[in-house]
Amino acid sequence: MFELLFLVPVIPFASFLWLATLGPRSSRRMVAVVGVGSIAACTVISLLITGSYLASPPAGGSYTQVLWTWIAVGRFTPQVAFYLDALSLIMMLVVSFVSFIIHLYSAEFMLEDEGYSRFFAYMNLFVASMITLVLANNLLLLYLGWEGVGLCSYLLIGFWYQDSANGAAAQKAFIVTRVGDTAFAIGLFLLFTHLGTLDIQELMHRAAQQWAVGSALAIAAAALLLGGAVGKSAQLPLQTWLPDAMAGPTPTSALIHAATMVTAGVYLIARTHVLFSLAPPAQFAVAIVGAATLLLAGCSALVQSDIKRVLAYSTISQIGYMFLALGVGAWSAAIFHLMTHAFFKALLFLVAGIVIQALHHEHDVFKMGGLRKDLPYAFWGFVIGGSALGGLPLITAGFYSKDLILWQAWSSAQGSEALWAAGIIGVLLTSLYIYRLIFLVFYGDKKMEVAHRPGWQIKVPVVVLSVLAIIGGFVNLPPGLGNVRAFTNLLSSALPAIAETRASAMSEGLSAGISAAAFAIGLLAAYVLFVRRRTVSQKLASTALGRALHRFWFADWGMDWLYDRAFVRPVIWFTNIDRKDFIDSFYSGLAHLSEFSWRALRTTENGRVRWYAAWITAGAVIFVALVLWT
Amino acid sequence: MNVIAFYIAAAIAIVTTLLVITRKNAVQALLYLALSLISVAVVFFDLGAPFVAALEVIIYAGSIIVLFIFVVMMLNLGKRATLAEGRLLQPRMWIGPTIFAAILIGEVAYLLARGNATAAAAHLVSPKEVGMALYGPYLIGVELSSFLLMSALVGAYHLGWHKQPKPETEDVGREYSTRIDAGRDTVRAGSSRPAGAP
Amino acid sequence: MLAGILFALGVAGLLVRRNLVFILMSIEIMLNAAGLAFVTAGARWAQADGQVMFIFILAMAASEVSVGLALVLQLYHQNRSLDADEASEMRG
Numbered sequence: 001m002f003e004l005l006f007l008v009p010v011i012p013f014a015s016f017l018w019l020a021t022l023g024p025r026s027s028r029r030m031v032a033v034v035g036v037g038s039i040a041a042c043t044v045i046s047l048l049i050t051g052s053y054l055a056s057p058p059a060g061g062s063y064t065q066v067l068w069t070w071i072a073v074g075r076f077t078p079q080v081a082f083y084l085d086a087l088s089l090i091m092m093l094v095v096s097f098v099s100f101i102i103h104l105y106s107a108e109f110m111l112e113d114e115g116y117s118r119f120f121a122y123m124n125l126f127v128a129s130m131i132t133l134v135l136a137n138n139l140l141l142l143y144l145g146w147e148g149v150g151l152c153s154y155l156l157i158g159f160w161y162q163d164s165a166n167g168a169a170a171q172k173a174f175i176v177t178r179v180g181d182t183a184f185a186i187g188l189f190l191l192f193t194h195l196g197t198l199d200i201q202e203l204m205h206r207a208a209q210q211w212a213v214g215s216a217l218a219i220a221a222a223a224l225l226l227g228g229a230v231g232k233s234a235q236l237p238l239q240t241w242l243p244d245a246m247a248g249p250t251p252t253s254a255l256i257h258a259a260t261m262v263t264a265g266v267y268l269i270a271r272t273h274v275l276f277s278l279a280p281p282a283q284f285a286v287a288i289v290g291a292a293t294l295l296l297a298g299c300s301a302l303v304q305s306d307i308k309r310v311l312a313y314s315t316i317s318q319i320g321y322m323f324l325a326l327g328v329g330a331w332s333a334a335i336f337h338l339m340t341h342a343f344f345k346a347l348l349f350l351v352a353g354i355v356i357q358a359l360h361h362e363h364d365v366f367k368m369g370g371l372r373k374d375l376p377y378a379f380w381g382f383v384i385g386g387s388a389l390g391g392l393p394l395i396t397a398g399f400y401s402k403d404l405i406l407w408q409a410w411s412s413a414q415g416s417e418a419l420w421a422a423g424i425i426g427v428l429l430t431s432l433y434i435y436r437l438i439f440l441v442f443y444g445d446k447k448m449e450v451a452h453r454p455g456w457q458i459k460v461p462v463v464v465l466s467v468l469a470i471i472g473g474f475v476n477l478p479p480g481l482g483n484v485r486a487f488t489n490l491l492s493s494a495l496p497a498i499a500e501t502r503a504s505a506m507s508e509g510l511s512a513g514i515s516a517a518a519f520a521i522g523l524l525a526a527y528v529l530f531v532r533r534r535t536v537s538q539k540l541a542s543t544a545l546g547r548a549l550h551r552f553w554f555a556d557w558g559m560d561w562l563y564d565r566a567f568v569r570p571v572i573w574f575t576n577i578d579r580k581d582f583i584d585s586f587y588s589g590l591a592h593l594s595e596f597s598w599r600a601l602r603t604t605e606n607g608r609v610r611w612y613a614a615w616i617t618a619g620a621v622i623f624v625a626l627v628l629w630t
Numbered sequence: 631m632n633v634i635a636f637y638i639a640a641a642i643a644i645v646t647t648l649l650v651i652t653r654k655n656a657v658q659a660l661l662y663l664a665l666s667l668i669s670v671a672v673v674f675f676d677l678g679a680p681f682v683a684a685l686e687v688i689i690y691a692g693s694i695i696v697l698f699i700f701v702v703m704m705l706n707l708g709k710r711a712t713l714a715e716g717r718l719l720q721p722r723m724w725i726g727p728t729i730f731a732a733i734l735i736g737e738v739a740y741l742l743a744r745g746n747a748t749a750a751a752a753h754l755v756s757p758k759e760v761g762m763a764l765y766g767p768y769l770i771g772v773e774l775s776s777f778l779l780m781s782a783l784v785g786a787y788h789l790g791w792h793k794q795p796k797p798e799t800e801d802v803g804r805e806y807s808t809r810i811d812a813g814r815d816t817v818r819a820g821s822s823r824p825a826g827a828p
Numbered sequence: 829m830l831a832g833i834l835f836a837l838g839v840a841g842l843l844v845r846r847n848l849v850f851i852l853m854s855i856e857i858m859l860n861a862a863g864l865a866f867v868t869a870g871a872r873w874a875q876a877d878g879q880v881m882f883i884f885i886l887a888m889a890a891s892e893v894s895v896g897l898a899l900v901l902q903l904y905h906q907n908r909s910l911d912a913d914e915a916s917e918m919r920g
Contacts, residue, residue: 609851610842610843610846610851613842613843614726614727614730614843617730617839617842617843618730621730621733621734621737624734624737625733625737628737628740628741640830643830643834644830644833644834644837647834647837647838647857648837650841650853650857651837651838651840651841651844651845651850651853651854651857656847656849656850659850659853660853663853663856663857666857666860667860670834670860670864673830673864674864674867677867677868677871678871678874679867679870679871679878679879679882681879682867682879682882682883685882685883685886686886689886689890690860690886690889693890694856694889694890694893697893697894697897698849698852698853698893698897701849701897701900701901702849704901705849705901705904724840724844726843727839727840727841727842727843727844728840730836730839730840730843731836731837731839731840732836734832734835734836734839735832735833735836738829738832738833738835738836739829739832742829742832755870755871755874755875755876755879759876760876760879760880760883762876763875763876763877763879763880764880764883768877768880771880771884775883775884775887775888778887778888778891779887779890779891781891782890782891782892782894782895783891783894785894785895785898786894786895786897786898787898788898789895789898789899789901789902790898790901790902
């Protein structure tokens, strides 16, 4: 069964080619069948491979399928090869399944759009690139997938290209992630130069052998890879692109900017965890980045008015949790949260899409209200997804994954109480903003009429994801509740387990209890502020401090303004100076010189015989003189 | 060799050549050119080359200049052309060519002064010797010059023959021929004068 | 020396005059001067070669004159003038 591994990236790629060339001329039904069907095939094959892996795991816990040698230059021989171990198995399964669900949803959601086949083409290319990224056995192939998903992100954010604002958002996404990609590339160069290979397993092996813990090279390489991950996963300081990326279609936001692409950074760090273990300062930086980001994004989500932007900041915040987990060494906890986050965030985006479509593409939350009865699927989807996001105790997947992270943030050797506390505050903020969103949209007075009800292709994915958001956490239960460790056990073959050494004053149950309390406080506060006494929240917001904070957090803590002043303006100033392109004038000067000499020579061909005769005699005179005097 | 005769002939040659290139009237210039050629022939004779002296006079002065004169007269430019020529021949146009000429003369003088030019022996090269040389080692040159002359003949004939221009006065001619005996007094094709005009 | 002077005069005349006939005349002057130089050289060493060269030059001059004058006639018929500068259609 493992031999079918290569089909998982190849099928979406083939369907991309078909959709790109023949798609525009096919009917909508055909396009949908091909587009969704390819991902369905992917999912089926992933499930088969998973079954095979669980039933009879391959030797050493991993299986490599080499397709061909990509480049062969001296010692540099990266291959096109796919590496299947527990980590990439989980990732592949999550990516293909969630993609399939979202493709099914978008078959109906994008039905009225005239770029139907273009959309599915881009989405399929995206899935192909993401699977390549996840399954790559060397960092170069991973980088190929990395760039591929970046490209598809650009194409899909700017999908409605007639509006130039969308193009600008797409450019912003691409350029900001490019900064991260450059750091990643430099990290690759460094790794290859010093360790001689880019094959991941081999690389980890050699790094552990040749680099001592804390060596400068390891720190540098890890820091550069962290830079790449920060860019792609929209963490501090490169998070500014994700809120603007909401300009793309909702299924895109669901798939790329919630469930899969933004988690690529998390995957990268998990894959190269050996490197990070060798560089404690870099790992600590990961944790700091995660903690800072989750707080910052949580605050920003609190004051947003666009329904999708709230969810975007929420994504940034949750990935901050994953980075926090990676930073304290809780590798499998991070992947666990990645999986559950994929479920409930995709669910949230899909139901947000239902609301938006139902209200004629209205995004402003303050114009919505009272939709509880009209859009039941959306309402329940939001409730289940939002509760999973906040971490409603015991019955949602998010509770289990987030608690695992919080507990290990406290108890791990690299953890600290401060990081744990940041996580707890994050829980409070999370439940506050998500319930704010739910109450604003679904409770209160109805302000707009519902125009469009969802069909089965939208309802089914919502139901499926809701179910997963509930039961998805049951694969890993804390000791107090059954001590199921299926997930972490599966991953232990790929990611080392964490040593919980600092369990002094806290136990896992106590930590879970405190986070549940934080969740409840947030829910209650949201209920009070936004359902019972709306006036109180409005009065709070209109105080001087409230207004200032509102503006500050609305603008993402001023980061866009900062980047504009620090980077964008100097570049524009310089390019204005270079407007006449004086650097290029050397080359255009050459062209002008040849043109000038052409003009000069042209005047000699004037057809006047006497003129020619004069020049001949002059030449003869000079020639004779030369002969005489040399 | 007779030095005085040489210097007189040389002086005449230079003066007449100068006059040739400064005349406005073409025919005058040609006549001066003939004089120049004849004086050069005298120089030839003085150098001890009677054969070429004779050739110079007969062929160069005799036929080539005459050919020039024929063509000039055929062109029939008239007084207007002479005046136009005068307008064109401004003194300031002489500056450049004079400089060139002066440089050339200077170079030749320099060369001669540098080289060892001894006085020549006054030995007459008879026509017989020339003939022997022509039909001996230089035979091929003779053949080639016959080619050259043949091609020049054909070329000159072809280039000189020009199509008769279309008769613009066709109507007049036809009118004419109906009034007069058509068979005899037809308008000659190509002529721009109607038949009968003086 | 004389040949040199005559040649130089011929060059000057060629450069100054615009009338085609005069240009041809200047060419004749130059040819003659060259021939004079040849004959002088031949007489210097009392050989016939100089005269033979002169005969060839003469033949060449004759043919060149005939063809050149024919061309002048053609040009005159086309441009209606003997100005050398009028015949500058091959410019550019």
